[in-house]
Amino acid sequence: MDEIKNEEIDKSKEAVKQDAKGLWESFKTFMHELLDFRHDTDQEATIEAIKNDVPFKGATAWILICSIFVASIGLNANSTAVVIGAMLISPLMGPILGIGMSIAINDIDTLKKSMINLATMIVLSLLTAFLFFFLFPLREETSELLGRVKPDIRDVLIAFFGGLALIIARTKKGTIASVIFGVAIATALMPPLCTAGYGLAIGKLDYFLGAMYLFTINAIFIALATFIVLKLLGFTMIRYVNSAKRKRIARIASVVALLVMIPAVLTFIKVYNETIINANYKQFLAQEVEANENLWLQRKKIDVKDKTINLYFNGKITPATVTDLRNELKNYDKIKDFTLNINANESRSADDISLSLERAFSDLDQKNNIISGLQKEIEGLKGIISNLNRTIEQKDKNTIPFSSIAKDAKIRFNEIKEIRFSKVLRTKDFIKVDTVPEASIVWSKKLKEDYIAKKEKELQQWLQKEMKLDTLIIKK
Incomplete structure (x- = not known):
């Protein structure tokens, strides 16, 4: 009985093994069919x-210029949508794919054309962007611009996987437009050039070098992704009749591939x-x-x-705090x-500043009270002077009420800055002497002569009427 039972257990184990093996084979077949794209190449x-995308002349050149202008405007306006639009119409991707393909299939002629056309495109793009930002009056630093001056690991990954997606889409029978467009957005070759x-237009060399570094990263990793995919797909290498030439070109292609791989x-x-260092640094600051x-x-x-961190604090920092921060940094x-390096404002702490502000506000309130009292005294003096003027004018009926006038x-x-009134003695025959009323007017310096002449006539008529005078001389 025990032997029969053991045999049944062994058969059950074998059946389970066969089922597991069949399941694994089915899974491998499914994954192979899902991910293998060689049959569709x-x-x-x-x-x-x-x-066909490598040549750069005629319409392609103008498309590049227009896309550079669009990208520059988008970066200047801080508009992501406009920048994406520029990426979609940019023809820069062609020569970069040409470089990767020519190295993969040993095509030295296409490699030369691709490198020459890529260099031409870069120079034309830089010149166009430089002229736009140099001549355009609005050149403030936007987040879209500053985001392209210092690449990090994410830019490398975006460029590589974007290049993979693009070349895989290129090798497929037919066209996957959405993938092509998505790659154009992800790899972002145009914004770094803009x-x-x-950076050249505003004279900041670090901006120029940082942006060109980002562009170089994108270009190298797109070409590298193209090279890897075409090698994995087993694209046929170009064969040359002359064996010596074939070996020489193969060596050149290998050297170029190595030069691309090393950087x-x-x-x-x-x-x-x-x-990783920046992430550690931000974590230290936060915690x-x-x-x-x-x-x-x-x-x-x-x-x-230089491996240095400079922190600038407001207020006093005790030696114990400095020691504590330096010890924590080691974690x-x-x-x-x-x-x-700890830099602190030792002369004024936060409490000192708060106390100084309180004193300043107290002094300001005291001064405001003094000013208010002086203003009341001034108003009182003005009233006394007005009363005295009216008293004088009432005692002398011939006195003109000058203050009210x-x-x-x-x-x-309201353009009058100063007005004076006096009675002037005048004679024409040097026998008879007349007393002539005369008003001196000082007008605002901003007024034009023709406007002043017009206003003087109106003022003369009004003064004669108010002062009840037959004649009045207006003097500037």
Whole structure:
């Protein structure tokens, strides 16, 4: 009985194994059919399509110029939608794919054409962007522009996987327009070139170099992705009749491929390390500095090359706090060997500033009270003077009420800065002497002569009427 039972158990185990094996084989078959795109590849059409996109002349040149202008306007206006529109119409992708393909299939002629056309496109793009930003009056630094001056690991990944998507779409029979457009958006070759032109236009070399670095990363990794996909698909290498020429071209292609691979790998490592360092730096600030309510951080700066971190605080920083921050820095692996420089405003703490503000407000209130009292005294003196003038004018019936007339004159003719009135002795025959009323007027310097002449006539008529005078001389 035990032997029969053991045999049944063995048969059950074998059946389970067979089922598991069949399931695994089915899964492998499913994944192979899902991910394998070699059967759907058209080598001749792919090579022909890439070669057709390499030439740069005529309409292609004008399309590039227009796309550069559109991208520059979008960056200047901080509009992502406009920048995306520029990417969609840009013809820059052609020569970059041509470089990757020519290295993969040993086509030295296409490699030469692609590199020459790419260099021409870069120069034309930089010149167009430079002229736009140099001549356009609005050149403020927008987030769209600043986002292209310092690449990080995400830009490398975007360029590589974007290049993969593009070349896979190119090798497929037919066209996948949505993928092509999506790659054009993701790889973003146009904005870095426009930002480089912006850096030249405003004279900031670091902007130019940072943007060109980003463009170079995108171009290298798109070409690298093209090279890898075409090699994996087994695209046929070009055969040359002359064996010596074939070997020489093969060596050149291998050297070029190696030259592309080396900076790509080095760039990836460098940008990856910088990204990790910046992430560690931001974590240190968030947990050790910004989370401390007693610290008032004003400015911060990290220099990866010199391995220094500079923090600028407002208020006094005790030696204990400085020591504590430097000790905490050692807990962050990527920046633990950085030098932490603490810069504080030792002369004024936050409490000192608050106390000074309170004193200033108290002094200001006291001065406002004094000013208010003086204003009341001035108003009282004005009233006394007006009463005295009226008393004098009432005692002498021949006295002209000058004070009231002067006020009315200022209301009617607000361009008057000063008015004087006097009686002048005058003689024409040097025998008879006449007393002539004379008014001196000082007008605003902003008025034109013809306007003053017109206003003087109106003022003369009004004064004669108010002062009840037969004649009145107006003098400037």
